[in-house]
Amino acid sequence: MANNSQSNKYLIFLELLFYAALPYAIWKFGREPFGDYAAMLLSTVPGIIYTVYRFAKDRQFNVTGLFILGSMLIGTTVDLLSGSAEQMIWNNVYLGLFYTFLYVILFIIKKPFPLYVAIDFAYLQGYARKDSKALFFQKGIFEWFQLIQIVFIIRGLVMAGITVFLLQKYGIDSYGDMLIYKRIASWLFSGIVMGMFFYINVIVQNYTNRVQEKNDEKLPEPEVMAK
Template identity: 40%
Template sequence: MQKNIVIWDVICYLVFPLFIWNFMRDTIGDYTAMLISTIPGIIYSFIRFFRVKQVNIFGAFMILTLIASTLVNVLAGSALQMLWNNVYYAFAMAVFFLFTILIKRPLFLLFTLDFVELQGYSRQKMKAIFNERKYFLVFNLITLGFAAREIILAFIKIKLISVYGVDAFDKGLIIRNVLSWGITAICVIGFIYISKMLQANETSRLSKNREREVF
């Protein structure tokens, strides 16, 4: 699954939900179709969670947001309310991301610490490095990107709901996935940028050590 993660994302978060929505809504109703369409994504998310369960903060974030989004959907009671609940949820997530920046604990930095720790690096040592200004700014900007994604998605959904009503579901689904892939691309670019900065620093450090040895 790990090698084909993009394909599985598309299948579980987009293809299955769209199929269920378009071919089952007339039989089981809009709200039931919406709820059932979330099941493939929930199952897939749980599988991904158990595959990365060693990742403390990232794993906890994944499972908590999954539970929260499921409750938002189940407690809606109607198709239209479910769409509006997801708008409110998007705004709440944006506030959460911004809050992590405000308290100087940008979420993307915490995620990165989880992953570098899995690679065998010292969490405390990497935390000290990542809190340096040049790295910290990058983590803040990427976390801000997460918040921006949620805000943009929320306003787009408001517009779609106002125009299409419950028929905004599939359109919002497509836009959400496009924005999610966009922020994923930003995260990858951020990882690459930070890795290059670390490599440059390490090269500079080794060069200075050689100069000291010469003299």
């Protein structure tokens, strides 16, 4: 438990460093020599580097990995094509809302993205994707993945709301505050999602135990060979 606690604190420190502290410092001290747009572009570099590092270290594949790499590529492309600091912020709002819209579609067609993330994670633990998918779509388990999908949707709307509110009220000067407030909000939502995933794990364990007990009850008594 102590090692897990230290590991979590270390990850929080790294996220704060690469997603908030370094970008904020680059933005604050880079505006004058480089200009708003260049400073904002440079402020995204630490987050990109850290994301690539985590991706390589955690060995995430398939749906999860493709989403991480795809969203990072799209986000970087949008940033480079924005042309100005303010337009870059607005484009990221639009992009975030686009992802949120996709989450809504996936929720409606009952293909929650968190479920496929869980399948990827289970695969890394040695479980076949086909078996995990069949298990996670069981009644009583699937509904929880839909709830996590709703949290994803709410998160997207909240992140966009924070950005739009600060940008309209304080202008481009509020970019540093956006980094801090959005990181705090991200931690809050991540905590909720992680808690829900842990609860799903308990449900899955109880379900598999019940199935195993039923299978054991159906097993025939072993035949005793005559001596």
